[in-house]
Amino acid sequence: MDMDLDHIVRQVEKYGDLGRALEPPGTQRQALFAKVQGYADRFLDRIGSLKAYETDGHEKCEADGMFEPQEEGGDLDRLLDHLALRVDGPGLNPASGGHLGYIPGGGVPAAAWGDLLAAITNRYAGVFYSSPGAVRMENAMVRWSARLVGYPENAGGCLLSGGSMANLTAVATARSAMGLKGRDLERAVVYLTHHAHHSLHKALRITGLGECIVRYVPMDHRYRMRADALRDMIGADERDGLRPFLLIANAGSTDVGAVDPLDELASVAAKHGVWYHVDAAYGGYFLLTDHGRSVMVGIHRADSLVMDPHKGLFLPYGTGIVLLKDIRHLMAAHGYQAHYMQDTRERAFEPSPAELSPELSKHFRGLRMWLPLKLHGVAPFRACLEEKLWLARYFRHRVAAIGFATGPEPDLSVVHFRLETPEADPEVINRDIARAVVKDGRVFISTTLLDGRFTLRFAALSFRTHREQVDVLLEQLELLARAAATGSGAQPVH
Ligand SMILES: Cc1ncc(COP(=O)(O)O)c(C=O)c1O
Structure with missing residues (x-):
């Protein structure tokens, strides 16, 4: 037998009312959206001082259920706090101009608006x-x-x-x-x-x-x-x-x-x-x-x-x-x-x-x-790419002057380099240098193997990477190379 139509209508209304929570009305929606926008603005306002890599916090994800959905909705402020602490804290910060590892990503704000x-x-x-x-x-x-x-x-x-x-x-x-x-x-x-x-x-x-x-x-x-x-x-x-x-x-x-x-x-x-x-x-x-x-x-x-x-x-x-x-x-x-x-x-x-x-x-x-x-317009994109090519050349010159071995002029914006000193095993010292830079976290670099040898990499591709971030890395490398030459090893520099 067919269901009673009144019953069907009551069910439609009941579930419809519950589901409408997904569409907050005008003023409530605007207030929620303002909080999200506030979060984004605070992140961007502080981007220059945020670390490129944060070693702390990897293990802090205790089981408080914040990553799992629940039947009842939560408070947006609390959710954004969770995002800040658990997601936008630990690990790599690819939005940072200090990201000089792998192939850096971007994040121009206008793309986010799109x-x-x-x-x-x-x-x-x-x-x-x-x-x-x-x-x-x-x-x-x-x-x-x-x-x-x-x-x-x-x-x-x-x-x-x-x-x-x-x-x-x-x-x-x-x-x-x-x-x-x-x-x-x-x-x-x-x-x-x-x-x-x-x-x-x-x-x-x-x-x-x-x-x-x-x-x-x-x-x-x-x-x-x-x-x-x-x-x-x-x-x-x-x-x-x-x-x-x-x-x-x-x-x-x-x-x-x-x-x-x-x-x-x-x-x-x-x-x-x-x-x-x-x-x-x-x-x-x-x-x-x-x-x-x-x-x-x-x-x-x-x-x-x-x-x-x-x-x-x-x-x-x-x-x-x-x-x-x-x-x-x-x-x-x-x-x-x-x-x-x-x-x-x-x-x-x-x-x-x-x-x-x-x-x-x-x-x-x-x-x-x-x-x-x-x-x-296309012009600032082209300019950013030109800048990265010049930054790679700048970095290669300066890092060679500090005493690192580098390859020839790079084709694009990646430079490989390695410390080869008689005082220490290059496999060990270069690994230590990479670890020290990452632990410091102001800038981030990554490594690779070239012809089986442990090698450091510098990759400039973030639109936020400018000479300032490259100089921070050079300053660290100089201190670390000096420490290696005196046999005191590569310690975090900050
Ligand atoms: C040369 C090259 N090809 C392919 C990829 C893979 O691209 P995606 O990480 O976007 O999947 C990468 C990533 O760095 C790359 O450098």
């Missing part, structure tokens, strides 16, 4: 039919990036969550475009260097290419792929009846910021019919600078590439771009037509992100990129 509006209006940016404006905006961001690369008009791509997802999308596209079948895998060969980002190894595995043969192409003394060695390897593989399939080059390696000889590599790939992918996640937006364009000559010859606005355009985490020289390859690999999507095929005047990527419903990322670029 995100806020994207979250509030919640435009559906996956499909043109649903939000032609949001899709047009995202496509414009992609087209602008493709033009920087020098790609033709039929190039295309989409905004993804970061470099790893963009590399994954590119590798899946390469597999589809090259028509690789399961039976081809054991004979298919992928070429990269030991400095390829590990997201590419993940991408190969996830796309079923883990069974391919992976060749590590030797690098020169600047950690750039050697085109002559690549040519020889491909030639030998062809003679052995293998199928050279994919070449992966770096335009800004994570370890040392090296840019491979992109033009020469493009010629080798073209001659042998190999798909050419360039990982420019870190280096890509340096194309806004004259220097960047000069070191990345030939990048437009790549079949696919990745560049990360959440690195080189200083956006908050969550924005990468995959670009294909010919958008049709991306569509062939990712397009899909479901019955329940049939209405969306009407009035589709531009490609939809959903036909170009693994995602369907997705964050409207275009707004966080468009708003800062339009509000501030």
Whole structure:
């Protein structure tokens, strides 16, 4: 028997009333929002004095239930206190200009305002039919990036969550475009260097290419792929009846910021019919600078590439771009037509992100990129990138004068350096130096292994990094190097 209609209506009203808590009315909403805005403003007002790394507080997460949702709602002040203490305290502070480790991220405030509006209006940016404006905006961001690369008009791509997802999308596209079948895998060969980002190894595995043969192409003394060695390897593989399939080059390696000889590599790939992918996640937006364009000559010859606005355009985490020289390859690999999507095929005047990527419903990322670029103009972004290139040169000169061994002039804004003194084991002393800098926390650096040797890294990419932060690091390194020379070891300097 059907339920009584009055009962149904009473239930609808009861649950509706309870659910309305999710939509606080005008004045209450404004008061809550003011608290959130106050938190953000206090964070930004103090950003210059906040540490880049906080070692305290990692273990303070006692089980008070604050991370877990409960049936009853809580007090916003208390929740924000929790955020300040437990989240925005311990660990790395990527918003700090003192973040000189890994590949620093950004966080320009205008991107956050874009995100806020994207979250509030919640435009559906996956499909043109649903939000032609949001899709047009995202496509414009992609087209602008493709033009920087020098790609033709039929190039295309989409905004993804970061470099790893963009590399994954590119590798899946390469597999589809090259028509690789399961039976081809054991004979298919992928070429990269030991400095390829590990997201590419993940991408190969996830796309079923883990069974391919992976060749590590030797690098020169600047950690750039050697085109002559690549040519020889491909030639030998062809003679052995293998199928050279994919070449992966770096335009800004994570370890040392090296840019491979992109033009020469493009010629080798073209001659042998190999798909050419360039990982420019870190280096890509340096194309806004004259220097960047000069070191990345030939990048437009790549079949696919990745560049990360959440690195080189200083956006908050969550924005990468995959670009294909010919958008049709991306569509062939990712397009899909479901019955329940049939209405969306009407009035589709531009490609939809959903036909170009693994995602369907997705964050409207275009707004966080468009708003800062339009509000501030491109000029300050270019200037920030120029500044980082000069800061890397400045740091290399000064750190060498202190007594650290450095590599040659960096291609971009990463410098590797290492103390080599007769007084101490370099493996130990450099590790101690890194620990001391991180413990002090005013600036943050990270380390890597180069030719098996423990090496320190300096990476300038935050828009908040200026000479001031670099001088803090230099001052610390000078004290630590002096302590190492006198045999007193590397102690925290602050
Ligand atoms: C060269 C390079 N490629 C890919 C990635 C992965 O990017 P994401 O961390 O955005 O996934 C990184 C990250 O630092 C990188 O430096």
